[in-house]
Amino acid sequence: MEVTSPPSADAIDRLRAIGREFHGRGWSLGTSSNYSVVVSRDPLELLITVSGKDKSALGRDDFVRVNAHGVPCDGSGRKSSAETLLHCLIADLVPSLGGAPVGAVLHTHSVWGTILSAADLPRGSLRIAGYEMLKGLDGIGTHDTFEEVPIFANAQDMQELAARIRARFLAADWSDPKRPPFHGFLLSRHGLYTWGRDLAEARRHIEIFEFLFECVARSRMLPGAVTAGPSRGQQQHQQQQ
């Protein structure tokens, strides 16, 4: 199924606006970050940012259409982001496992996500527990819960990294259709991937995660703060050694 030109043009403008906003908020500096929207479901095709662009000034031509294998399929000759395969993996895998449909995937590099992903890599995940703001993640209806954000060691070999992510996703319990086990994941010292039914939901997930990352990190910096997750216990253990 082909999508017509106008929706893509609109998607491009909305992704450009995301780039301007996220650069301004410090989440997409340098040439970091990549963003995609699903423009065709069967066969799967994504419109994704071209590799190495300044996200504060994305042009209309800084996007390329790729197929389910991350291969450009629009004849433009443009090179998609190095991490295209992760976008394809998410868009393909999450709905097939019972998660909500994926219409957009966003990847950002924030300071808070970067430092927490380094600090908690030994645990394998970042636990975010007990915050009202968790209700901003799709399907979560109470603060009395937690989000366990997987952290993967960073890699430049996308096939190898994608295989690790796939294995972790497959091992999770997706039986609750309203509460998928993951709303995003972190690459260590790198950044956050999240997604949503559409670009607005994916953008909200970025905003929610970034707020929560800042809360978790600053809470750890606050003397005497009582934190809910096991990560605090671990860090106190490390401090006392």
Added chain:
Amino acid sequence: MEVTSPPSADAIDRLRAIGREFHGRGWSLGTSSNYSVVVSRDPLELLITVSGKDKSALGRDDFVRVNAHGVPCDGSGRKSSAETLLHCLIADLVPSLGGAPVGAVLHTHSVWGTILSAADLPRGSLRIAGYEMLKGLDGIGTHDTFEEVPIFANAQDMQELAARIRARFLAADWSDPKRPPFHGFLLSRHGLYTWGRDLAEARRHIEIFEFLFECVARSRMLPGAVTAGPSRGQQQHQQQQ
């Protein structure tokens, strides 16, 4: 007493501006926060944000009129914020206890408020003492005082939460008409409620509290800082254990 349409339209535009501002300042991210203004006093009616909206882009229709019980009364069929009952409680209870009239109620979710509300929940309140900026709270005329901000454990059951808040308000001494015991309260890992005679005063209270939360939290992070309230002593005690 019915209010006429133009005041409501104006109130809506001012609340939309609050949403844009507070989102930009990081106090109303995701779909968090809710805002209301009292549009009728007898019977009590509030105009309040509709549930689950992005506060950076509130539309003219993202508001609903509710009665003193938090039930929509404008026939629009819109669903008001889940926390509507807390707005009604404040607007009803504070003036009846001897506090100033309440014309607006604002609820925000900031990082600093969130982490302090978690850290000091065991104390039951956050003490803010000795700051000149306290004079920005209605009725306070000197820095040589303190504000004891109640912290309530978060809940999704608004009836239960409202009952706890009501009990705490009723137990306080409201005998000084110029200096009510509370200008706001925190829900743990959630956010701040404050109010004012009108929207401008409520907005100023948010600004004052957010500044003071940041001062209190950063002071605790500063090695060797001498803080005025008992919370510092408590935290040092915890650190030494």
Added chain:
Amino acid sequence: MEVTSPPSADAIDRLRAIGREFHGRGWSLGTSSNYSVVVSRDPLELLITVSGKDKSALGRDDFVRVNAHGVPCDGSGRKSSAETLLHCLIADLVPSLGGAPVGAVLHTHSVWGTILSAADLPRGSLRIAGYEMLKGLDGIGTHDTFEEVPIFANAQDMQELAARIRARFLAADWSDPKRPPFHGFLLSRHGLYTWGRDLAEARRHIEIFEFLFECVARSRMLPGAVTAGPSRGQQQHQQQQ
């Protein structure tokens, strides 16, 4: 000597711009801060912000002319800021002691200034040593120096506070005309006063001090950081007790 109306109108607009800028940068929240410019030197008269205004939205009428004793002298009936006397003191005293002429006085309330003024009040001053940015203060030509910013316990009695400030200024050595001993002072848990030959210089001093306050505070928070001033040693001493 009377100044003509146009300069005042221009000064008002520049002070309003300062208010918008400083509010946006978090230095003049709530109804905090006050700003003045000297509009007549002999006799001394200042144009100063009216008490209790939101600095993000100063109107043309939110200013009042006061004489050397801080008494309004423009017949407007407007009430000047509670701290008017401190502005008059600075504008009168600094040049008479051998400092540069004072054309503008700015008072701001930042988070960093507030928490440092509380932490270092026991020392009586905040030492800022070794920073290149010190060269932005009038008359300082090298990083290899220090600024000792006096800290005064906050007070609501302006006569009493002014007397303490005057005594400290009189006790200092003003013999180097290019390097006055003070470019500003802090009121504890309150904020910063600084001044300049004109509004641009006073604004630059605010910007320099705020940058340096943030550097000093964050340096103390950085584990293992070596700081130049005695305040670090003091804080380590306190930590080890």
Added chain:
Amino acid sequence: MEVTSPPSADAIDRLRAIGREFHGRGWSLGTSSNYSVVVSRDPLELLITVSGKDKSALGRDDFVRVNAHGVPCDGSGRKSSAETLLHCLIADLVPSLGGAPVGAVLHTHSVWGTILSAADLPRGSLRIAGYEMLKGLDGIGTHDTFEEVPIFANAQDMQELAARIRARFLAADWSDPKRPPFHGFLLSRHGLYTWGRDLAEARRHIEIFEFLFECVARSRMLPGAVTAGPSRGQQQHQQQQ
């Protein structure tokens, strides 16, 4: 080779935009910072900011052309930045050692760079290791590397400082044309120098370094964080003494 007037006019406007942006981001406050672009290669000539200007409001005349020795050569009579010699050194030395061509040099003063340059001066450099964002530095293609940013003790004698920088650059191994040993350096308690083939690359390097400085500094502040470089070990050693 003379460059024609229009490119200079364009360069001036782009440098003025850099000033507005960097001031807004807190990297060029007061009269700090200086920026240059190479306008002629043979003989070497730079267009550089005039000394002591507010970078948020650079005018068309706030630039001066200097030769390879940092001497003004445009007959304007304008005084170039005190640190002009460092710009000339970089533009001359880096390409001659095997680094990429230098088309622009940017110098900024951020809080994070300032405090890290003070903390790690005893080590002589700041190590930034393992971050994906390192790939934003020219020639770096993997996160699994490190950037060792030299830190020089600050000085007001530019000849002496330039000699120290030159010696350090000459002592480094520049044999990998795609991965020069330095993309920038820090002056202690002062700021960052970086460069690029053109202004866009130099601006990107500033943005990358600033992000990484903030990550490194905040990581150190995070209890229990595991950092990759040796600086963490050093700081823990210092803390335990």
